[in-house]
Amino acid sequence: MIDPDKELFKWGPIEGRPIYIDPFVRAFVEYPEFSDATWPDTIGFCRDDFVTFIMDYDELREKGRHLFMKHVLDDAELDKSYKAWIDVTKKFKTFESLVNKGISKLSDKDLVKQLSAWDRVHIDFWLHGFLPELSNWGGEAVLKKRILEFDRINFIEIFEKLCAPEGLSFFQKEELEFMKIRLMKRAEQEKALKEHQKKYYWLRNNYGFTKVLDLEWFRNELGKISEREAKDKIKDIEGYPERVKKEKNDAIKKCKISSDIIKIADRLAYCVVWQDYRKSFIFIANHIITCFVEEISRRKRIDFKELCYHMLYELEDVIKEDKRFDAKRRFDGFVEYYKERDGTEIMAGKEARDFIRPYIEVHIDPDMREIKGMVVSSGKTVKGKARILLTPRNIDKMKKGEILVAPMTSPDYIIAMRKSAAIVTDEGGMTSHAAIVSRELHVPCIVQTRIATKWLKDGNEIEVDTKKGVVRKVGG
Numbered sequence: 001m002i003d004p005d006k007e008l009f010k011w012g013p014i015e016g017r018p019i020y021i022d023p024f025v026r027a028f029v030e031y032p033e034f035s036d037a038t039w040p041d042t043i044g045f046c047r048d049d050f051v052t053f054i055m056d057y058d059e060l061r062e063k064g065r066h067l068f069m070k071h072v073l074d075d076a077e078l079d080k081s082y083k084a085w086i087d088v089t090k091k092f093k094t095f096e097s098l099v100n101k102g103i104s105k106l107s108d109k110d111l112v113k114q115l116s117a118w119d120r121v122h123i124d125f126w127l128h129g130f131l132p133e134l135s136n137w138g139g140e141a142v143l144k145k146r147i148l149e150f151d152r153i154n155f156i157e158i159f160e161k162l163c164a165p166e167g168l169s170f171f172q173k174e175e176l177e178f179m180k181i182r183l184m185k186r187a188e189q190e191k192a193l194k195e196h197q198k199k200y201y202w203l204r205n206n207y208g209f210t211k212v213l214d215l216e217w218f219r220n221e222l223g224k225i226s227e228r229e230a231k232d233k234i235k236d237i238e239g240y241p242e243r244v245k246k247e248k249n250d251a252i253k254k255c256k257i258s259s260d261i262i263k264i265a266d267r268l269a270y271c272v273v274w275q276d277y278r279k280s281f282i283f284i285a286n287h288i289i290t291c292f293v294e295e296i297s298r299r300k301r302i303d304f305k306e307l308c309y310h311m312l313y314e315l316e317d318v319i320k321e322d323k324r325f326d327a328k329r330r331f332d333g334f335v336e337y338y339k340e341r342d343g344t345e346i347m348a349g350k351e352a353r354d355f356i357r358p359y360i361e362v363h364i365d366p367d368m369r370e371i372k373g374m375v376v377s378s379g380k381t382v383k384g385k386a387r388i389l390l391t392p393r394n395i396d397k398m399k400k401g402e403i404l405v406a407p408m409t410s411p412d413y414i415i416a417m418r419k420s421a422a423i424v425t426d427e428g429g430m431t432s433h434a435a436i437v438s439r440e441l442h443v444p445c446i447v448q449t450r451i452a453t454k455w456l457k458d459g460n461e462i463e464v465d466t467k468k469g470v471v472r473k474v475g476g
Helices: 018-034 057-072 075-089 092-101 108-150 155-163 170-182 186-200 215-223 227-255 259-300 304-308 312-321 349-360 392-397 411-419 433-441
Strands: 008-015 042-047 050-056 334-338 344-348 370-372 374-377 382-388 403-406 422-425 445-447 461-465 470-473
Touching: 008 057, 018 042, 018 108, 018 259, 018 304, 018 312, 018 334, 018 344, 042 349, 050 057, 050 349, 057 075, 057 108, 057 259, 075 108, 075 259, 092 108, 092 259, 108 155, 108 259, 108 312, 155 227, 155 259, 155 374, 170 186, 170 215, 170 227, 170 259, 170 411, 186 215, 259 304, 259 312, 334 349, 344 349, 374 433, 382 422, 392 411, 403 411, 411 433, 422 433, 422 461, 433 445
Parallel strands: 382 403, 403 422, 422 445
Antiparallel strands: 008 050, 042 050, 042 334, 334 344, 370 470, 374 445, 382 461, 461 470
């Protein structure tokens, strides 16, 4: 049982529905048989199309440390694990092609067969893909301890520079390709744009909804970019890897960093890149799930959202036996509680809400003028208006120069992050998405404040001080 009074790791709340999250949780159950590791007890809570995962932080770090030391720092083990994961991702193309061609002509029997086969591939994807995520929580703690022992004064600078991934993120790769299309001649541009749409139609997907971006969407986006802007962006992205390498080497020379610290940091950065690449497949996986759900919704005349509050294995019974689950009861509270080596327990409605309350309740002193967090990207002290974005769907509200405040960030927040003068999140760590991207953008960032989105109101004047690791309210 997770003790709500201990330090808790919280992932979310972010947009999410059970149908997209469930394969991730069910893979937890199989993981002890697949690996010599387990996830700690984990609570997944969904309400109003938002999901939060909760774990004991100490246990998460300890289990991650075991994996990091044994499987990530070992060259052969890491190479074997990554190649095995890549082999699973190749199977995604089969199902992506299947659903994009259309599954309406499949018989119910064949639809169940394909859905079951997809579910197996999806769980295998997670079993092989847990390593970079779980191990990073332990690896981050290992690196933090080693750097603090080595050089406490320059800790932030060393951590920032050494953990920066040298490769491009999938969003950077997409943007680079897109900018190059802008510089093409008109005759070549349309053909390249069609190929780009086929490759990146899933770009705005997340755990709560999916959307196929059509050719017109990409045309409109291309029309917003000037030739000058495209050239500048290409230069910036193409120069990114070399800038990171130089900053990393400069920090190593300046602080005389030991080889063991360098290796730990390199492997942590490797796992960050792996996780980022993994995210692109997650977006494709959620598209595949959506296509299956839409087809079942059409055949059985069941509301799409209702089906999104099913587990994938429950959908098989919906097709085979016309079985109906009381999924609407899950709208207002749904818990999937994984107990280490002991399966999962499901709760819904009031039972779920009562169970989760001690883990998510937050008490805030109305007179509090500042809160503390973890500095993950340093810089000058920044003042500005707080823009609270609980969902990336609201990124259009973000104005350039405002301070982004979010529960956590994910790739679909990237547009808002580029506009921000600073970034503040409730959750996160030194290798979280907010940390990595803020350092790429050279934007000050404080994570792990726990309560920023609840303590602040949209439009509050605030100050982000990365020297002291605090966020302050300014004025009245």
